[in-house]
Amino acid sequence: MDIKSLKNTLSSRLIEFRQSLHYSTKKMGGYFRVSVTTYHRYEQGKMLPSFPGLYSAAEKLGISLDWLVCSKGPVYYEDKE
Secondary structure, eight states: OOHHHHHHHHHHHHHHHHHHHTOOHHHHHHHHTSOHHHHHHHHHTSOOOOHHHHHHHHHHHTBOHHHHHHOOSOSBGGGGO
16 A cells, blocks of 8 residues: 555545544544644645554544554454454
8 A cells, every 4th residue: 555545545534433423623633642733634635643643542532543544344442352
């Protein structure tokens, strides 16, 4: 997967997940420990989140990094059992 594809995949996943929870971009930015502007760039596919940001969000939201980044497996960790 090239960087452009990764940005597009991650962008789509972030939008899908945020909308399913009815969260604002500001709230999601907080989970990633970034400003709303930076988070918005993630959703636009203009930037990739840092690994610490991805890890922080995944841990706080209980979502799988496999699902978020690679589009594999269940959304939530507890679904793996």
